[in-house]
Amino acid sequence: MRALVYLLTFAAVIGLGFWAYKENYATQQALKDVSRLNSEIADLREALSIQRAEWAYLNRPDRLRELSTINFDRLRLLPMEPEQFGLASEVAYPAPVVPLPDVNAPVDISGEQEQNP
Amino acid sequence: MTRTPLRPLARILSARAAGENPDSIERENLRARHEVMREKSRKRSEGRLLILGLSFFMAFTVVGARMGLLAASEPMEPRSAAPGAAILAQRADITDRNGRVMATNLVTHALYAQPKDMVDPERVARELAVIFPDLKEEDLHRRLTDGRSFLWIKKKLSPEQMQKVHEIGDPGLLFGPREMRLYPNGRLAAHVLGGASFGTEGVNSAEVIGTAGLEKFLDDRLRDPAQTAEPLQLSLDLTLQSAVTEVLDTGMKMMNAKGAAAVLMDVRTGEILSLVSLPDFDPNDRPNPLVKGDPGDSPLFNRAVQGVYELGSTFKIFAVAQALELGLVKPDTLVDANAPMVWGKFRIKEFRNHNYGPYLSVADVIAKSSNVGTAHVALMVGGLKQQAFLKTLGFFEPTPIEMVEAKSSRPLVQKNWSDIVTITVSYGHGLSASPMHLAAAYSAIANGGVAVPPTLLRRKTVPEGTRVMSERVARQAVDMLAGVVEHGTASYAKLEGYAIAGKTGTADKPKPTGGYYKDKVINTFASMFPADNPRYVLIVTLDEPVDTSGSEPRRTAGYTAVPVAAEVVRRVAPLLGIRPKIELPPANALTAVVHN
Numbered sequence: 001m002r003a004l005v006y007l008l009t010f011a012a013v014i015g016l017g018f019w020a021y022k023e024n025y026a027t028q029q030a031l032k033d034v035s036r037l038n039s040e041i042a043d044l045r046e047a048l049s050i051q052r053a054e055w056a057y058l059n060r061p062d063r064l065r066e067l068s069t070i071n072f073d074r075l076r077l078l079p080m081e082p083e084q085f086g087l088a089s090e091v092a093y094p095a096p097v098v099p100l101p102d103v104n105a106p107v108d109i110s111g112e113q114e115q116n117p
Numbered sequence: 118m119t120r121t122p123l124r125p126l127a128r129i130l131s132a133r134a135a136g137e138n139p140d141s142i143e144r145e146n147l148r149a150r151h152e153v154m155r156e157k158s159r160k161r162s163e164g165r166l167l168i169l170g171l172s173f174f175m176a177f178t179v180v181g182a183r184m185g186l187l188a189a190s191e192p193m194e195p196r197s198a199a200p201g202a203a204i205l206a207q208r209a210d211i212t213d214r215n216g217r218v219m220a221t222n223l224v225t226h227a228l229y230a231q232p233k234d235m236v237d238p239e240r241v242a243r244e245l246a247v248i249f250p251d252l253k254e255e256d257l258h259r260r261l262t263d264g265r266s267f268l269w270i271k272k273k274l275s276p277e278q279m280q281k282v283h284e285i286g287d288p289g290l291l292f293g294p295r296e297m298r299l300y301p302n303g304r305l306a307a308h309v310l311g312g313a314s315f316g317t318e319g320v321n322s323a324e325v326i327g328t329a330g331l332e333k334f335l336d337d338r339l340r341d342p343a344q345t346a347e348p349l350q351l352s353l354d355l356t357l358q359s360a361v362t363e364v365l366d367t368g369m370k371m372m373n374a375k376g377a378a379a380v381l382m383d384v385r386t387g388e389i390l391s392l393v394s395l396p397d398f399d400p401n402d403r404p405n406p407l408v409k410g411d412p413g414d415s416p417l418f419n420r421a422v423q424g425v426y427e428l429g430s431t432f433k434i435f436a437v438a439q440a441l442e443l444g445l446v447k448p449d450t451l452v453d454a455n456a457p458m459v460w461g462k463f464r465i466k467e468f469r470n471h472n473y474g475p476y477l478s479v480a481d482v483i484a485k486s487s488n489v490g491t492a493h494v495a496l497m498v499g500g501l502k503q504q505a506f507l508k509t510l511g512f513f514e515p516t517p518i519e520m521v522e523a524k525s526s527r528p529l530v531q532k533n534w535s536d537i538v539t540i541t542v543s544y545g546h547g548l549s550a551s552p553m554h555l556a557a558a559y560s561a562i563a564n565g566g567v568a569v570p571p572t573l574l575r576r577k578t579v580p581e582g583t584r585v586m587s588e589r590v591a592r593q594a595v596d597m598l599a600g601v602v603e604h605g606t607a608s609y610a611k612l613e614g615y616a617i618a619g620k621t622g623t624a625d626k627p628k629p630t631g632g633y634y635k636d637k638v639i640n641t642f643a644s645m646f647p648a649d650n651p652r653y654v655l656i657v658t659l660d661e662p663v664d665t666s667g668s669e670p671r672r673t674a675g676y677t678a679v680p681v682a683a684e685v686v687r688r689v690a691p692l693l694g695i696r697p698k699i700e701l702p703p704a705n706a707l708t709a710v711v712h713n
Contacts, residue, residue, distance in 0.1 A: 056218035056301035061359030082697035
């Protein structure tokens, strides 16, 4: 009995040692992954900030103005003028649909009455 | 082991035979047996003590060794919990009110050298001088070979330059990562932003600190680690700023002025939508301050905030508004305007010795910009009350806007407020203030008499302003200012669609030696629009303008600052979404409304 307990304990020690060994390497691998991901995140953030700066630089008002001047032929963009404001009442409503007259019904011809009083 | 009997028969028998007490033999044996037992248990206890001592010793050794190791080794971030996020953006971005970036950070590298590791300093110096034309080969060679172990070569490198330095391939040349401040819009709003530079520099990083303007004023907020992820939102609008800058720059050139400034402010919220000072500079490459001459001539000088000028007739409305508020006059009250007015040894004259008198209505005093009329109104009010009123409008204190330059631009006020000071201040002489002060004061009038402190930061809630005059008086003042445009000195500000109300101001520039220049003026047009319900205040100031389009040079604000301001309004009002009041052209086939 005692021998069996000793044997089991010894086996447990061996097993736990092996488990700890594997966990150790798994942890180290996880830490490596984390630091790789962190540096990747940092790189992406850096790229993002560069692109944001680039976007702001390319969209600076001076450049846009120059571009619209260069491309005036195609875009015909001018600074906003007071005359460009419209009124809602200036927008034309779509013409109402006129229903076709019933062709079978008798039609009053205008001017007929005047000829035949 | 063999157990010794306590009473061995042989010894007992022999003891009995000898007449001794056999019990003593038993005692003797018992004693011997106890001695053996005691010896055994003593040994066992000693062993236990030894083990206990050993385990204590080992435990303390482990603790001590761990402490020593922790104390002696370099501290390290726990890798599993490293944030990795705070690597970039040690300084918060700055955006305009719509979130367009005005200042951000860019990763770059600094170049430094460790000459001890350098293989061929001569070649390095030669090749560096080719890459960086501003560095001299001899200088570099001397610095690389004079025995120092470390030197900075360049604070910021472009990626191309960095690649070229890499290609030199010398182990003594090293790069340090840097974050630099980038202003993507270049010169736009340069004076507001100010600039940034490096503070304490190390090999692995460097502090970025604000050197002027808003960057310096709000340095703590921008560098606060808790808030770096959140951009700082300004009240400025990039589109408006660009439009105002463009118009003002053109106007400054057309009017042959050496400088110009403009402030556009929302009167309800106190937010400054545009603040321009020309000539300007590129904050990415901030020029050095002038070492000689007038600092006011440097492009770094912010005319809108730092420049304190006598703002001339734009002040007249304050005297008149106060007299209206005190019930001394009404807009149609006639006041003495007989020029020249003699006060002690002083003679108060009108522009070009006109005489608008003998009497003018108060509204016409403003429309015609009569010095004498204003002087009489101011004397009715009195010096003490005038001072108190100007104080409530903020003319005695630096403006509260968020720039370091604002704190230092205290208005120049006379110490001894005599009657002649009352008179001259009423028409804007003898008190120097910045265009920013004027914008704040005019916005109080435009906002129905409630002064909201100006700010450069986007406001989510509007602070409760202080009432400086009644709503009725503010309305009357605005109507008088509208009259200036309608039939007064600012007739060039009549725009189709937008009604402007404003006041011109032409002030002679003071000589540094005392007295005034004859042909150097500061022209100001302080305006608000739309006149029927003002929402925005615009101040345009031109420094030494002269309009040469006529037969003789004209230097009054009506010919210089007013047309520029009118053009600014014409460009800016549609951008602000103000609907013009325009007579519509008659309907034609394209625009006709289809009825029925």
